Amino acid sequence: MARRTEPTRQRVIEAAADLLAREGREAVTTRAVAAAAGVQPPAIYRHFADMDGLLDAVAEHGYARFLEAKQAVVRPDDPVEDLRAGWDLAVEFGLANPALYATMYGEPRRGTDSAAFRTGMEILLGRIRRLAAAGRLGVDERLAAALIHATARGAVLTWLSLPEDRRDPALLTAMRESMVTAVTTEKPAVREPGPAGAARALRAVLPERTALSEAEQRLLGEWLDRLAGDGEHPHQASG
Structure with missing residues:
Protein backbone atom coordinates (compact mmCIF):
# COMPACT_ATOMS: atom_id res chain seq x y z
CA MET A 1 0.00 0.00 0.00
CA ALA A 2 2.87 2.36 0.83
CA ARG A 3 4.28 1.82 -2.66
CA ARG A 4 0.98 2.85 -4.25
CA THR A 5 0.79 6.08 -2.29
CA GLU A 6 4.45 6.96 -2.90
CA PRO A 7 4.75 9.87 -5.34
CA THR A 8 5.19 8.65 -8.89
CA ARG A 9 8.23 10.82 -9.55
CA GLN A 10 10.17 9.32 -6.66
CA ARG A 11 9.16 5.79 -7.70
CA VAL A 12 10.52 6.43 -11.18
CA ILE A 13 13.81 7.82 -9.84
CA GLU A 14 14.31 4.87 -7.50
CA ALA A 15 13.43 2.39 -10.25
CA ALA A 16 15.97 4.01 -12.58
CA ALA A 17 18.63 4.04 -9.84
CA ASP A 18 17.97 0.35 -9.11
CA LEU A 19 18.22 -0.61 -12.78
CA LEU A 20 21.41 1.41 -13.07
CA ALA A 21 22.96 -0.37 -10.09
CA ARG A 22 21.95 -3.88 -11.17
CA GLU A 23 22.33 -3.76 -14.95
CA GLY A 24 24.23 -0.61 -15.91
CA ARG A 25 23.44 2.49 -17.93
CA GLU A 26 22.24 0.62 -21.05
CA ALA A 27 19.42 -0.96 -19.04
CA VAL A 28 17.94 2.43 -18.11
CA THR A 29 15.40 2.77 -20.92
CA THR A 30 11.97 4.35 -20.85
CA ARG A 31 10.26 0.98 -21.19
CA ALA A 32 12.37 -0.72 -18.50
CA VAL A 33 12.04 2.13 -16.01
CA ALA A 34 8.29 2.35 -16.55
CA ALA A 35 7.89 -1.40 -15.98
CA ALA A 36 10.04 -1.32 -12.83
CA ALA A 37 8.16 1.69 -11.44
CA GLY A 38 4.74 0.25 -12.27
CA VAL A 39 3.70 3.12 -14.55
CA GLN A 40 3.01 3.62 -18.24
CA PRO A 41 5.93 5.04 -20.28
CA PRO A 42 4.18 8.37 -21.00
CA ALA A 43 3.98 8.96 -17.22
CA ILE A 44 7.77 9.32 -17.09
CA TYR A 45 7.67 12.28 -19.46
CA ARG A 46 5.10 14.04 -17.33
CA HIS A 47 7.82 14.32 -14.68
CA PHE A 48 11.02 14.52 -16.78
CA ALA A 49 11.56 16.28 -20.09
CA ASP A 50 13.73 13.46 -21.43
CA MET A 51 16.05 10.67 -20.32
CA ASP A 52 18.79 13.17 -19.50
CA GLY A 53 16.37 14.86 -17.11
CA LEU A 54 15.71 11.53 -15.42
CA LEU A 55 19.44 10.85 -15.13
CA ASP A 56 19.93 14.29 -13.57
CA ALA A 57 17.35 13.32 -10.95
CA VAL A 58 19.11 9.97 -10.41
CA ALA A 59 22.36 11.90 -9.84
CA GLU A 60 20.60 14.06 -7.23
CA HIS A 61 19.35 10.85 -5.63
CA GLY A 62 22.98 9.64 -5.54
CA TYR A 63 24.18 12.84 -3.87
CA ALA A 64 21.45 12.44 -1.25
CA ARG A 65 22.58 8.86 -0.53
CA PHE A 66 26.19 9.99 -0.29
CA LEU A 67 25.16 12.80 2.06
CA GLU A 68 23.44 10.28 4.35
CA ALA A 69 26.66 8.27 4.47
CA LYS A 70 28.69 11.40 5.29
CA GLN A 71 26.40 12.43 8.10
CA ALA A 72 26.32 8.95 9.63
CA VAL A 73 30.05 8.61 10.32
CA THR A 184 48.21 20.29 4.16
CA THR A 185 51.36 21.51 5.85
CA GLU A 186 53.55 18.99 7.68
CA LYS A 187 53.66 21.09 10.85
CA PRO A 188 51.02 23.50 12.14
CA ALA A 189 51.55 27.04 10.91
CA VAL A 190 49.76 28.14 14.07
CA ARG A 191 50.74 26.65 17.43
CA GLU A 192 47.48 27.28 19.22
CA PRO A 193 43.85 27.06 18.07
CA GLY A 194 41.57 30.03 17.61
CA PRO A 195 41.95 33.50 16.08
CA ALA A 196 44.52 34.77 18.58
CA GLY A 197 47.16 32.24 17.56
CA ALA A 198 46.44 32.75 13.88
CA ALA A 199 46.65 36.52 14.28
CA ARG A 200 50.02 36.28 16.04
CA ALA A 201 51.37 34.02 13.28
CA LEU A 202 50.23 36.41 10.55
CA ARG A 203 51.48 39.45 12.51
CA ALA A 204 54.94 37.90 12.66
CA VAL A 205 55.25 37.70 8.86
CA LEU A 206 53.37 40.89 8.02
CA PRO A 207 56.51 42.99 7.29
CA GLU A 208 57.43 40.47 4.56
CA ARG A 209 54.17 41.08 2.68
CA THR A 210 55.18 43.42 -0.13
CA ALA A 211 51.72 43.29 -1.75
CA LEU A 212 50.39 45.67 0.93
CA SER A 213 51.16 49.37 1.16
CA GLU A 214 52.58 50.78 4.38
CA ALA A 215 49.17 52.20 5.32
CA GLU A 216 47.47 48.88 4.65
CA GLN A 217 50.08 47.07 6.74
CA ARG A 218 49.55 49.46 9.64
CA LEU A 219 45.76 49.03 9.54
CA LEU A 220 45.98 45.25 9.25
CA GLY A 221 48.59 45.22 12.01
CA GLU A 222 46.18 47.06 14.34
CA TRP A 223 43.43 44.51 13.62
CA LEU A 224 45.80 41.61 14.17
CA ASP A 225 47.01 43.09 17.45
CA ARG A 226 43.41 43.19 18.66
CA LEU A 227 42.78 39.61 17.61
CA ALA A 228 46.07 38.48 19.16
CA GLY A 229 44.78 39.91 22.46
CA ASP A 230 41.60 37.80 22.10
CA GLY A 231 39.62 40.71 20.72
CA GLU A 232 40.45 43.16 23.50
CA HIS A 233 40.75 46.75 22.28
CA PRO A 234 44.21 48.24 23.06
CA HIS A 235 42.66 51.05 25.10
CA GLN A 236 40.58 48.61 27.09
CA ALA A 237 43.64 46.51 27.92
CA SER A 238 45.17 49.26 30.05
CA GLY A 239 41.94 50.21 31.77
Missing part, protein backbone atom coordinates in the same frame (compact mmCIF):
# COMPACT_ATOMS: atom_id res chain seq x y z
CA VAL A 74 31.85 9.64 13.50
CA ARG A 75 34.50 12.18 12.53
CA PRO A 76 38.05 11.99 13.96
CA ASP A 77 39.19 14.82 16.23
CA ASP A 78 42.41 15.35 14.29
CA PRO A 79 41.64 17.53 11.21
CA VAL A 80 44.15 15.74 8.96
CA GLU A 81 42.70 12.35 9.89
CA ASP A 82 39.26 13.83 9.29
CA LEU A 83 40.40 14.80 5.80
CA ARG A 84 41.64 11.26 5.16
CA ALA A 85 38.40 9.77 6.47
CA GLY A 86 36.27 12.01 4.25
CA TRP A 87 38.35 11.14 1.17
CA ASP A 88 38.14 7.42 1.97
CA LEU A 89 34.37 7.68 2.38
CA ALA A 90 33.99 9.35 -1.03
CA VAL A 91 36.15 6.73 -2.73
CA GLU A 92 34.41 3.82 -0.99
CA PHE A 93 31.03 5.18 -2.12
CA GLY A 94 32.24 5.34 -5.72
CA LEU A 95 33.68 1.83 -5.66
CA ALA A 96 30.49 0.41 -4.10
CA ASN A 97 28.23 2.24 -6.61
CA PRO A 98 30.17 2.36 -9.89
CA ALA A 99 27.26 2.95 -12.30
CA LEU A 100 25.63 5.54 -10.04
CA TYR A 101 29.00 7.26 -9.51
CA ALA A 102 29.57 7.43 -13.27
CA THR A 103 26.13 9.00 -13.68
CA MET A 104 26.82 11.53 -10.91
CA TYR A 105 30.21 12.56 -12.28
CA GLY A 106 30.01 11.64 -15.96
CA GLU A 107 28.66 15.11 -16.76
CA PRO A 108 30.63 17.89 -15.02
CA ARG A 109 27.57 19.81 -13.77
CA ARG A 110 25.07 16.96 -13.37
CA GLY A 111 23.20 17.16 -10.07
CA THR A 112 25.33 20.00 -8.69
CA ASP A 113 22.30 22.27 -8.22
CA SER A 114 20.74 19.86 -5.74
CA ALA A 115 20.42 20.68 -2.05
CA ALA A 116 22.22 17.42 -1.20
CA PHE A 117 25.23 18.37 -3.33
CA ARG A 118 25.43 21.81 -1.74
CA THR A 119 25.17 20.35 1.76
CA GLY A 120 27.89 17.83 0.91
CA MET A 121 30.11 20.67 -0.27
CA GLU A 122 29.54 22.49 3.02
CA ILE A 123 30.69 19.37 4.88
CA LEU A 124 33.84 19.29 2.73
CA LEU A 125 34.47 23.01 3.28
CA GLY A 126 33.96 22.42 7.00
CA ARG A 127 36.78 19.86 6.92
CA ILE A 128 38.99 22.33 5.06
CA ARG A 129 38.23 25.11 7.55
CA ARG A 130 39.13 22.78 10.42
CA LEU A 131 42.52 22.34 8.77
CA ALA A 132 42.88 26.11 8.42
CA ALA A 133 41.92 26.72 12.06
CA ALA A 134 44.55 24.20 13.15
CA GLY A 135 47.20 25.85 10.99
CA ARG A 136 47.46 22.78 8.75
CA LEU A 137 45.96 24.10 5.49
CA GLY A 138 48.71 24.68 2.94
CA VAL A 139 46.69 26.08 0.01
CA ASP A 140 43.69 28.29 -0.68
CA GLU A 141 40.34 26.77 0.42
CA ARG A 142 38.95 26.61 -3.13
CA LEU A 143 42.08 24.96 -4.46
CA ALA A 144 41.98 22.48 -1.57
CA ALA A 145 38.37 21.54 -2.42
CA ALA A 146 39.26 21.10 -6.10
CA LEU A 147 42.27 18.91 -5.26
CA ILE A 148 40.24 16.72 -2.92
CA HIS A 149 37.49 16.26 -5.50
CA ALA A 150 39.90 15.65 -8.37
CA THR A 151 41.97 13.02 -6.58
CA ALA A 152 38.91 11.16 -5.25
CA ARG A 153 37.23 11.06 -8.66
CA GLY A 154 40.49 10.09 -10.34
CA ALA A 155 41.05 7.30 -7.83
CA VAL A 156 37.58 5.84 -8.36
CA LEU A 157 37.59 6.05 -12.15
CA THR A 158 41.13 4.70 -12.44
CA TRP A 159 40.36 1.79 -10.11
CA LEU A 160 37.20 0.88 -12.01
CA SER A 161 39.04 1.02 -15.33
CA LEU A 162 41.58 -1.60 -14.22
CA PRO A 163 41.12 -5.38 -14.60
CA GLU A 164 40.27 -6.87 -11.23
CA ASP A 165 43.61 -8.68 -10.95
CA ARG A 166 45.43 -5.33 -11.25
CA ARG A 167 43.47 -3.44 -8.60
CA ASP A 168 46.06 -2.82 -5.90
CA PRO A 169 44.82 -1.03 -2.75
CA ALA A 170 48.23 0.66 -2.58
CA LEU A 171 47.08 2.82 -5.51
CA LEU A 172 44.26 4.31 -3.45
CA THR A 173 46.52 4.87 -0.44
CA ALA A 174 49.17 6.57 -2.59
CA MET A 175 46.61 8.88 -4.21
CA ARG A 176 45.10 9.80 -0.86
CA GLU A 177 48.48 10.58 0.67
CA SER A 178 49.45 12.64 -2.39
CA MET A 179 46.28 14.67 -1.83
CA VAL A 180 47.08 15.12 1.88
CA THR A 181 50.62 16.28 1.02
CA ALA A 182 49.29 18.76 -1.56
CA VAL A 183 46.60 20.22 0.71
